[in-house]
Amino acid sequence: MSFYREENLEKSYTKPDSGLTVGERLTYFRKVECQTYDLRDELPNVQVPAYIYAGKYDAQCPHKFCVEIAELLPQATFEESNHYPFFEEEEKFKIMVKETAR
Template sequence: MIEKIDYFTSELKDYDIREELKTSPVEAFIYCGRHDVQCPHVFSAEAARLMPKGTLTTFEHSNHSPDIEEEEKFKKFIRSTI
């Protein structure tokens, strides 16, 4: 698994859209597991903070699959966004 992460990190090392996020008109419902190793929580939190209409829902007991790891909380999250 770490090889996969290393590949994407090296391929996308110069891919930085943080400035663009600051002016995004998109209403973004960002969610992340607190223990996500593929897309660490700190990056989801930063994206939500930068986006004017961004919100973050954190799944405290999840890694990368809160839809499986915290199924009931995830269902509530989905219902609240539609």
């Protein structure tokens, strides 16, 4: 698991379903499906509201790819997060959800 701050990693273990069960399915997707999984050409056809949120330091889904997607869809950036902005910047994430769900 990737966190921007090490203390958040330790804190995450106290929460249920902390992401420790991903295992083989994620490895398969990363090594097999992800090699050809590219939906960028289809993004302009999205007909429902969509929000891109990203931790600036996300190692699994690099921020540069969120910026690329955000050229077509709205984005929210979390400045002190890795892959878990909903945990690392919980209050900011809650505000983003409330504002976008209006």
